[in-house]
Amino acid sequence: MTSMPPGTAHTVRRAICPGSFDPVTNGHLDIIGRAADLYDELIVAVFVNQSKSSLFSVDERRELLEEATAPYGNVRIASFEGLVVDYCKANDIAVIVKGLRAVSDFDYELQMAQMNRGLAGVDTLFMPTNPEYSFLASSLVKEIAKWGGDVSRLVPQNVLKRLNERASASK
Numbered sequence: 001m002t003s004m005p006p007g008t009a010h011t012v013r014r015a016i017c018p019g020s021f022d023p024v025t026n027g028h029l030d031i032i033g034r035a036a037d038l039y040d041e042l043i044v045a046v047f048v049n050q051s052k053s054s055l056f057s058v059d060e061r062r063e064l065l066e067e068a069t070a071p072y073g074n075v076r077i078a079s080f081e082g083l084v085v086d087y088c089k090a091n092d093i094a095v096i097v098k099g100l101r102a103v104s105d106f107d108y109e110l111q112m113a114q115m116n117r118g119l120a121g122v123d124t125l126f127m128p129t130n131p132e133y134s135f136l137a138s139s140l141v142k143e144i145a146k147w148g149g150d151v152s153r154l155v156p157q158n159v160l161k162r163l164n165e166r167a168s169a170s171k
Contacts, residue, residue: 015039015095015125018084020047021061022054023159024068025141027133031099034127036072043093044069048081055142055166068156085120096124101134 017035021028021044036042046061056064062077069075080087084096096116098109106126113124129136136154145151145163152160 012040012092013038014041014043014091014093015097016043016045016084016088016091016093017097018045018047018080018087020049020052020054020138021065022056022138023061023141023155023163024065025133025136025138025155025159026153027099027101027129027136029068029156030130030133031097031127032069032075033072035097035125036069036075038125039095040074042072042075042097043091044075044077045084045087046077046079047084048079050081056162060162064156064159064162067158083119085116085122088122089120094122096122098124098126099129100126101129101136 015035015038017032019028032042032044044065046058046065048058054061058079062079065077069077078087087093088096096113098105098113100106100109109124109126113126116122116124141151141154141163144154145167148167151163155163
């Protein structure tokens with residue numbers, strides 16, 4: 001960080017990393033960890049989508065994220081419904097952080113970034129995923145876990161435990 005002139009107030013650099021996180025994966029945590037290094041405060045926000053059927057409730061996803069991001073002192077977990085830019089404006093957040101796995105992600109996310117900038121002046125920071133996680137998606141994790149596949153390298157331990165509990169309860 002650069003030093004500031006005496007008497008100058010420090011503006012908190014705050015960003016948001018929004019998503020459904022159903023469930024949170026190691027790919028999500030990679031982006032969260034790297035973004036946490038760049039900002040004073042990172043809000044990881046679980047998007048509430050009433051029309052979408054989820055494996056975990058919003059409260060469960062928040063709890064799983066809180067456990068998985070506990071090592072980061074500047075990460076706060078929240079949830080929101082509606083437009084992410086409205087949440088940003090209400091919470092003085094200037095940047096949305098999005099992880100990109102492939103060109104197809106970029107096509108969609110670029111349109112969203114341009115719309116968010118036009119609607120509310122909120123910028124988007126695109127972070128390429130670690131190649132180790134470039135194939136990883138929550139929907140794939142859920143499908144593999146549902147059929148008894150090994151997802152232990154794809155999700156944090158707390159999520160693995162909860163996925164295994166769900167799988168055994170549905171048998």
